[in-house]
Amino acid sequence: VGDHLGVESEFDLIARLRSVVEGRATGDGPAEVAVGSGDDAAVTVPAGATATSVDMLIEGVHFRRETAPLRSVGWKALAASLSDLAAMGAEAGEAYVQLGIPEDLDADGATELADGMAAAAGECGARILGGDVSRAPVLTIGMTVVGHAPGAGELVTRAGAQPGDLLVVTGELGGAAAGLLLLDRPELEAAVGKARAEALRRRQLEPTPRLGAGRALAASGARAMIDLSDGLAGDAEHLAGASEVRILVDLNELPVAEGVQEVAAAAGIDPLELAAAGGEDYELLAAVAPESLDRVTRAVAEQGAALRPIGRIEAGTGLALTDAGGERNLAGFDQLRSRPGPS
């Protein structure tokens, strides 16, 4: 990329990045691709409904290159966007990338980032079909992802939760926040050991969106769904707002990821702060009718994920987090969240 991203080097770099992402494209996707990258626009022929989500990640705001390898930055950028499609119950389809490259990132670095993105695309069955490359003062990543479903009725919004529904969550919570603590404070590794610490860091750096579980939840009767990017507390509040209901979360029921307890203790933080307010676990939170719970749980298990009831939906507004001692306020972790995480 040299001193600046001139016109010629821009085309060279685009060609290199295209070869990285196109070399990794896998089989057929849910939409026919008539024109891939390199023209004025990519052309696809979707068979039914499309779900589209956009995100922007900015160095120093959403990630720091000091602690996040570029490959992980690329992986996570796409994975986090695909998590929005998982939360609709969509199948991953196409992805488009805008890349703003600062002067201190060379073509090898940009390629490493693209390689991580391509690896996440391969893992999730998404195809990167287009992009735009520019100079920028800091590393800037725009993501657009398009998912597919046979019809709009097969997709699940945040808005369908009903009083009487159960609140369920996939997988485990707090791992990504514990991984962030481990990246920031390597001495905490002693509390959990090297292998567990590595798994938690990976959970932070290279999350896997719950696309299969999202489709299973949508197909088996979830009434409302959201992915946990901001953290359980914040995202449950979004679900409550969109559905115009009140959500009660029983903190004792949270599936806290292995090692979170130990990392939190060593850091002097309540593990529930990590599990309920930590964010970036990219698990799915859904509302299901009580009579659907067994069916939904089996469908999600077939996708390799556990599903845990952690609360219920009531008439009203807002969110209450309760444990044995009554209602809890977990705003404390916001302080940790408000500064840039490593990725």
Add this chain to the structure above:
Amino acid sequence: VGDHLGVESEFDLIARLRSVVEGRATGDGPAEVAVGSGDDAAVTVPAGATATSVDMLIEGVHFRRETAPLRSVGWKALAASLSDLAAMGAEAGEAYVQLGIPEDLDADGATELADGMAAAAGECGARILGGDVSRAPVLTIGMTVVGHAPGAGELVTRAGAQPGDLLVVTGELGGAAAGLLLLDRPELEAAVGKARAEALRRRQLEPTPRLGAGRALAASGARAMIDLSDGLAGDAEHLAGASEVRILVDLNELPVAEGVQEVAAAAGIDPLELAAAGGEDYELLAAVAPESLDRVTRAVAEQGAALRPIGRIEAGTGLALTDAGGERNLAGFDQLRSRPGPS
């Protein structure tokens, strides 16, 4: 936006920006919208093929706030992206925006930008369905636009030009580059007068994509098409490369916009530099079979645009720009293009 874009103010600003762009949405678009902005993803049901293009605009690289009003920055960001859809012959559909907001841009400024974007959407029949807002070191705009056509076969790529075809261009060239000169050097206004200068500046700041002409070109037989964002010379080279042909441009035939001659003369620049290498005119360049020329010209005229033959397609590779004196090299204008324009 206060000192920084905290979580609460981010949601407030998003709500304000949503009200700006949603209040301006017009009638029905080419795809049914099942879920608009505010959920994990927007859901649409396209009827046929979709064309998707992404762009990123970065302050100091693509525009400067000193010379471009924020409303124009927003207008142009969307208009330039929609021009990519015009170049496919697609109908404008949905748009998605990622907005990176620096500390020195307040909520009113962001709203002004959104208002310009909404105005361009209204003018072009596009609907802004979603977005993402973040802090950023400089004003950063990511655009994703989705266009529609009954089938992929109705869309025109850069790759279909054939030896023997004529090269045609819509509208007029050089206006946007002359407008850029006028914005940078206000004293040049004396050469053309206030009204003409204003029209040229507007051509630079708030271009109108040729969506109607693009559809007319596609429907009446254009074999390859590209929009003029980089400038005729650069974009013709892209068309030649994608079609694996040689393109000959007769510079004497270029439809130079009114006032360009005078501004160029006052600035001591060859007007052909502005018309052939200036960029950002967002006209359409296409290859048509000679026997289609009359039909294509009438179809484009019905959309209110002139169409001018300016060259021809031969077997071979590359691009030649010729005038009475033989082949010309218009690389000189690159120097002007390589520094940030006002928008």
